[in-house]
Amino acid sequence: MLTFSLLLACFTNCSKSFKAIPAGTQSLSSQILDSSSTSAPQISSKTAGVTDANCQNNNSFDACIVWKNPVASAGRVFPQILQRSTDLSAIQTFGVALKNRTSPDKLISSTITVSASAGTTPVFQNGQLRTTYQSDSEKSWLAQLMAYFWISYQESEMTRRTGGFYPTGKAIPVDAFATDPTKGSVVGNAYYSSTLNKVVLGYAVDENQGIAHEMALSAEVYLHEMGHADLEWALDGSGIDIYRDPNASYVVQASDGTNHLRSLNDIQTGDVLLSTFCKTVDGCMWAINEGQADFHYLMIFHDSTPLAETIVNKVAGGLETGTVPRDVNQLKTWSTQDIFTKSASKYNSGSIVINGEIHGMGSAYASILWTIYTHPQMNRTHFEKIFMEQLKMLTPNSRFQDARESLVGVAEAMADSNLNGIHYGPLIRSIFTAKGVAP
Amino acid sequence: MNRKNDRRKSEEPRHLFLFAALAVILSLGLIRLYSQKTPNQTESQLEDDSEDFTQADDNDPTDIEEASEEQVNMTSQASLAPPVSAPAPIALPAASAELYDFLNQLDPKAQWVLSKNQFQKISVISGGAIKLPFGEIKTKADLAARLAELTGTPAAQISKTENALPETNFSRTVQFQQVYEGYVVDQSFVRMTERKFDGAIFYSQFESHDLGEPDLRLKTTLAEAKAAALARYSQGADGILKTLTEPVIFVSAPQKSELAWVVIIKVIGPRYDERKLTISAVSGQVLQDVSALQN
Structure with a gap:
């Protein structure tokens, strides 16, 4: 009886003390932001298909596409930004299976329906489709094949690694090539519409602001957009709009042509929204949304972290916000304050300078997630599970410190049942601190 | 003296019992310690208790042993890092x-x-x-x-x-x-x-919000709210995408709230957009107007 009582006392006290001061976290300070600290990677997305120089003649594949995007695949830039009808035969060698189609002659699964409003419907033969980009200019079939393959791969990988993907079964239309504003095109951009539950991919622009090529040739772009869809469906039934963010402010062009900074409840008639900013270095939900969407593509292309290499025709990627590169590996040693300051935009001939553009601050959030994910003490699959769970806990009011608390809360709650008993809370908290997020 | 020795002798079995009990307790405590693992333990030490992701974990060669070797060489590159204090629980805000x-x-x-x-x-x-x-x-x-x-x-x-x-x-x-x-x-x-x-x-x-005394006067209709939303974008409005059929209480600031309609419209033109507008059911004024597109 005495033994039993002592045993109980020790269990209670021991567990509490170990929980309060987890071992292994005291020595993190010198390691946390080091860019060389990368734990072993997940399976490479290069194993999602088979690179075969004879792909077009190999009928064991459903289609021959490009891995990630043409510049990333080739490892070099084009003489000028990629133009439609360019010969990509040297890199269109990634042989893939098009899985989960509801019909062998369509790019439709229960999760996505891929088409191209500025292209034509692909014609399959025995469930397979061979097309070369050189002959593709009026059809945009490669763009559609790539969108279908990479989103389906993202869905299957997230389901396999984390147990689910919130948009599964949600029949999301994906317009792989939209050029007409009346059909939702946005020049040089892509988006997810929560109202229409739709992904729209525009086009990369050439130096004359004309159409260079389909944005759907860049897989990381729509894996990002599906990240927005994932968050939206994680909150399905909540009745809240994460984009109505009180911690953000908006730069608009007023009807007289001047630019103004507005708050959420202060947008005037005639205002045209130009850009969205986090009000403070604490971040905002818009930035968290952009950052988590980036992290969605990073979980798939973890061995190739830049964004939009082909769209900007740079091997190192691009789409800088202010002077903030959109590449988490380059940002690993940047503090959140650095990024807030450097993700600035100028308006009215430079008389207005606004810090904290949401894609720049999104990179700050993605960089925090990436630092946690690649930390030597983190099992990447474990963090993917934590990340996916945490999406349900984001709200329109979330700032970086709120995101931290929900990640910690989930990590601790999952530790014993799903994470092999490992308590990652202190590690997550330390990395947010190291990146300069307020307590 | 002898009596004391005798007493010691007589207590020996009890001491042994307590010693054995303590040993068991310490062992179980250690087991408990190991069951509360921290991230610096190698994956090879860990038993995978995940039912859902067995295959994923098999394929996830998270090599913490190898990584810990890297740690040795990392410190010199961390000079840009802000100092990190030992993780501490955040301060509790004042609560009742x-x-x-x-x-x-x-x-x-x-x-x-x-x-x-x-x-x-x-x-x-x-x-x-x-x-x-x-x-x-x-x-x-x-x-x-x-x-x-x-x-x-x-x-x-x-x-x-x-x-x-x-x-x-x-x-x-x-x-x-x-x-x-x-x-x-x-x-x-x-x-x-x-x-x-x-x-x-x-x-x-x-x-949840501090509503104060909400203004619940319903002085405009949903149709009027839709018209107001479209009129705001007279140059590019291309129809209503969605509406809430019942008015809601919109809180613009703590203790400042009123009934409002919510309308989402499509705007076309050089810049495509989907705008969510919240329109006062009391005054008909636009209370909030935000893009619903996530780029």
Whole structure:
């Protein structure tokens, strides 16, 4: 009886003390932001298909596409930004299976329906489709094949690694090539519409602001957009709009042509929204949304972290916000304050300078997630599970410190049942601190 | 002296028993320690208890042993890193003693973490594991109402109707809407997430609002609100995408709220957009106008 009582006392006290001061976290300070600290990677997305120089003649594949995007695949830039009808035969060698189609002659699964409003419907033969980009200019079939393959791969990988993907079964239309504003095109951009539950991919622009090529040739772009869809469906039934963010402010062009900074409840008639900013270095939900969407593509292309290499025709990627590169590996040693300051935009001939553009601050959030994910003490699959769970806990009011608390809360709650008993809370908290997020 | 020795001898079996018992306790304590692993343990030391991701973990060669070798060489490159203090629990915001008392009754072993929103109102309670029923708190709706009250929202304003968010293998999340006089309060909720394996609620969120005295005069119709939304974008408005068919209570600031219509329109032109407009049901003025596109 005495033994039993002592045993109980020790269990209670021991567990509490170990929980309060987890071992292994005291020595993190010198390691946390080091860019060389990368734990072993997940399976490479290069194993999602088979690179075969004879792909077009190999009928064991459903289609021959490009891995990630043409510049990333080739490892070099084009003489000028990629133009439609360019010969990509040297890199269109990634042989893939098009899985989960509801019909062998369509790019439709229960999760996505891929088409191209500025292209034509692909014609399959025995469930397979061979097309070369050189002959593709009026059809945009490669763009559609790539969108279908990479989103389906993202869905299957997230389901396999984390147990689910919130948009599964949600029949999301994906317009792989939209050029007409009346059909939702946005020049040089892509988006997810929560109202229409739709992904729209525009086009990369050439130096004359004309159409260079389909944005759907860049897989990381729509894996990002599906990240927005994932968050939206994680909150399905909540009745809240994460984009109505009180911690953000908006730069608009007023009807007289001047630019103004507005708050959420202060947008005037005639205002045209130009850009969205986090009000403070604490971040905002818009930035968290952009950052988590980036992290969605990073979980798939973890061995190739830049964004939009082909769209900007740079091997190192691009789409800088202010002077903030959109590449988490380059940002690993940047503090959140650095990024807030450097993700600035100028308006009215430079008389207005606004810090904290949401894609720049999104990179700050993605960089925090990436630092946690690649930390030597983190099992990447474990963090993917934590990340996916945490999406349900984001709200329109979330700032970086709120995101931290929900990640910690989930990590601790999952530790014993799903994470092999490992308590990652202190590690997550330390990395947010190291990146300069307020307590 | 002898007597003392005799006494020692007579106590030896008891000492041995206590020593053995302590040894067992220490061993079990160590077992407990190892069951509470921390991230610096190698994966090879860990038994995979995940049912769902066996294949994923098999394919995940997270090599912590190799990584720990890298750690040795990392310190010199960390000069840009801000100093990191040992992880410490964040400071608890001032909260009512009643709330802490209640939470500590619900889970006496918890290390409660309370977070506040920009209005300094408690918005998150975590760090514990709440199991129901507990006394008069029978359901999650009861708990939502009680915690809402303790964090500053009248319990009567929290709906008893449970809205479920998507389930995962690990958790189940439900949400309760804030309502007033039968009207839904826009962008408001009490949300609770529980672990499926033991039903313990581990994360509670409070995005309920201080309404003050809401202006409930319904002086404009939904049709008028739609017309106002389209008129605002007279150059490019291309129709209504979605509306809420019932007005909601819109809170523009603490204690400042009124009835409003919510309309989403499509705007075309050089810059495609989808705008969500909140239009006062009292004055017909646009209270909020935000892009609903996520780039």
